[in-house]
Amino acid sequence: EIAHPDGSTTFNVFGVKAGASWKGPVAEITTTEYVDGQPQKVRARFRAYGSYDEAFADYGRLLSNNPRYAE
Numbered sequence: 169e170i171a172h173p174d175g176s177t178t179f180n181v182f183g184v185k186a187g188a189s190w191k192g193p194v195a196e197i198t199t200t201e202y203v204d205g206q207p208q209k210v211r212a213r214f215r216a217y218g219s220y221d222e223a224f225a226d227y228g229r230l231l232s233n234n235p236r237y238a239e
Contacts, residue, residue, distance in 0.1 A: 182227045
């Protein structure tokens, strides 16, 4: 589970990143991304929620409304 720098939870149990359209709170952490099959450490912004209920609701919206997951 992603945590804020102070160790408090973001409730982001799904690892949802905060893209340019995300207007809510974020937590920026170091994570591993694979570029051309090679792991690289990068700083990335992830969505932060006020509760697990908010996280689950947002994840449901993401899966329902994003064409990437339509199948």
